[in-house]
Amino acid sequence: MNTQTRKVLVLGGGIAGLTAAWELSRQNVSVELVEKSCFLGGHSIGFTCKATDKCQQCGACSVEEMLKNAVNEPLINVHLRTEITQLKRSGQSDKSNRFTATLAKSEVEIPAGKTVKGFSRYNNPLYVVAKTSVSEISDTDSRDAKNCGCSCTKAASTGHAHSIDKMGTEGELDVDAVIVATGYSPFDPDRKSTYGYGKWKNVITGLDLENIIRENGALVRPSDSQKPQKVAFIQCVGSRDERLGNLWCSEVCCPYAMRMAGSVKNDNPDADITMFYIDIQNTGKEFPVFYEKIKQNIRFVRTIPVDLYPLDNDGLELRHMAEDEGSPSSEAFDLVVLSVGIMPGKDTGKISEITGISLNQDGFLDNTVSSLSAKSCSCGTSSQSGSSVAGCFVAGTAGGPASIAATIADAGKIAFEAMKYLGVMR
Numbered sequence: 001m002n003t004q005t006r007k008v009l010v011l012g013g014g015i016a017g018l019t020a021a022w023e024l025s026r027q028n029v030s031v032e033l034v035e036k037s038c039f040l041g042g043h044s045i046g047f048t049c050k051a052t053d054k055c056q057q058c059g060a061c062s063v064e065e066m067l068k069n070a071v072n073e074p075l076i077n078v079h080l081r082t083e084i085t086q087l088k089r090s091g092q093s094d095k096s097n098r099f100t101a102t103l104a105k106s107e108v109e110i111p112a113g114k115t116v117k118g119f120s121r122y123n124n125p126l127y128v129v130a131k132t133s134v135s136e137i138s139d140t141d142s143r144d145a146k147n148c149g150c151s152c153t154k155a156a157s158t159g160h161a162h163s164i165d166k167m168g169t170e171g172e173l174d175v176d177a178v179i180v181a182t183g184y185s186p187f188d189p190d191r192k193s194t195y196g197y198g199k200w201k202n203v204i205t206g207l208d209l210e211n212i213i214r215e216n217g218a219l220v221r222p223s224d225s226q227k228p229q230k231v232a233f234i235q236c237v238g239s240r241d242e243r244l245g246n247l248w249c250s251e252v253c254c255p256y257a258m259r260m261a262g263s264v265k266n267d268n269p270d271a272d273i274t275m276f277y278i279d280i281q282n283t284g285k286e287f288p289v290f291y292e293k294i295k296q297n298i299r300f301v302r303t304i305p306v307d308l309y310p311l312d313n314d315g316l317e318l319r320h321m322a323e324d325e326g327s328p329s330s331e332a333f334d335l336v337v338l339s340v341g342i343m344p345g346k347d348t349g350k351i352s353e354i355t356g357i358s359l360n361q362d363g364f365l366d367n368t369v370s371s372l373s374a375k376s377c378s379c380g381t382s383s384q385s386g387s388s389v390a391g392c393f394v395a396g397t398a399g400g401p402a403s404i405a406a407t408i409a410d411a412g413k414i415a416f417e418a419m420k421y422l423g424v425m426r
């Protein structure tokens with residue numbers, strides 16, 4: 001069979017979905033790429049470059065590159081603001097190898113007046129929602145209209161606006177396999193109320209920090225737009241927390257915070273940066289050298305802060321019990337950054353029900369069974385709960401925490417598994 005007659009449904013337009021779609025298209029497999037929100041690139045499209053005197057290997061630039069590849073590839077058909085509501089085996093027989101997916105318009109939640117995503121070297125409207133308008137996406141590049149995600153027929157080069165209201169695909173799609181790349185949700189810092197997120201302006205998350213740097217070109221305090229001199233990073237917020245029932249390590253927040261701290265210090269050498277941690281996650285053979293280097297500029301205190309109190313100057317008093325001090329200490333900071341962990345995506349339970357892919361003990365989709373063995377089907381057929389689903393594969397952080405680089409590698413591997421399943425690769 002001509003491989004182009006093979007079609008794969010990829011759920012999720014973040015870096016995992018984009019990578020899987022791109023790898024499939026390179027082998028002449030058609031892709032229907034379904035993204036619930038109105039832009040592509042997921043969380044990581046908003047990440048800024050962390051380079052100091054040299055590249056810090058954060059992977060953020062690879063997301064834009066992959067996005068550009070995917071939206072310009074004719075074999076990848078993008079459906080923005082669309083979600084899956086049902087997945088069935090097609091045909092008369094339970095042994096059919098095809099699926100019919102039912103798609104519906106999703107409800108996109110965009111807080112009025114807020115920038116959802118706002119930067120791109122390519123100024124690509126697929127993931128830019130302008131600060132001044134949340135109802136329209138201005139089109140400014142020369143892409144073919146096919147992949148714009150709304151139902152208009154005008155060429156993108158005409159500079160017309162794409163209404164979010166018109167976006168979304170409804171109906172049924174027949175496909176040969178499904179890759180689930182629906183990603184993760186960041187931990188909700190409101191659940192750690194003693195840190196006062198949302199109550200005190202200068203308590204932010206790592207994602208807020210990215211937004212601030214992107215919008216201002218440097219790290220400034222939300223309260224007064226001044227560069228903070230004393231900055232605290234609190235690690236493991238929401239992860240490795242028995243009381244929350246989240247026992248896993250999110251794996252990415254240690255190297256992420258260290259890269260970010262190094263970048264802030266590079267921009268403002270006078271900044272005094274402290275990292276409060278439980279353990280430092282070693283992320284590979286380059287890590288020990290990186291860690292030793294960063295320790296020359298960043299103070300590390302092994303403890304998890306108990307709580308934060310506001311000060312008159314919009315600063316924050318941070319109380320902690322340091323391991324080597326034995327008694328409570330407190331210290332004032334200008335800005336506190338919460339390194340929130342990686343949680344299962346909000347829709348993970350629903351996706352599990354629709355596809356039949358089981359959940360692992362932490363609530364992520366079980367990527368081991370679905371991607372590796374794929375023998376039986378729980379998708380409207382006779383398989384048992386917890387079994388793998390033939391023809392359905394899990395890629396990236398939908399299956400658990402992973403860095404951008406690890407997600408790209410995993411999505412490539414999963415695309416390869418899917419192509420083996422389709423007989424495109426052996």
Ligand code: SF4
Nearest residue numbers: 049051055056059061
């Ligand atoms: S990998 Fe990260 S630090 Fe390196 S150039 Fe790309 S965005 Fe910058």
Ligand code: SF4
Nearest residue numbers: 236239250251253254
């Ligand atoms: S990567 Fe570091 S900050 Fe993140 S959960 Fe693991 S130990 Fe904590």
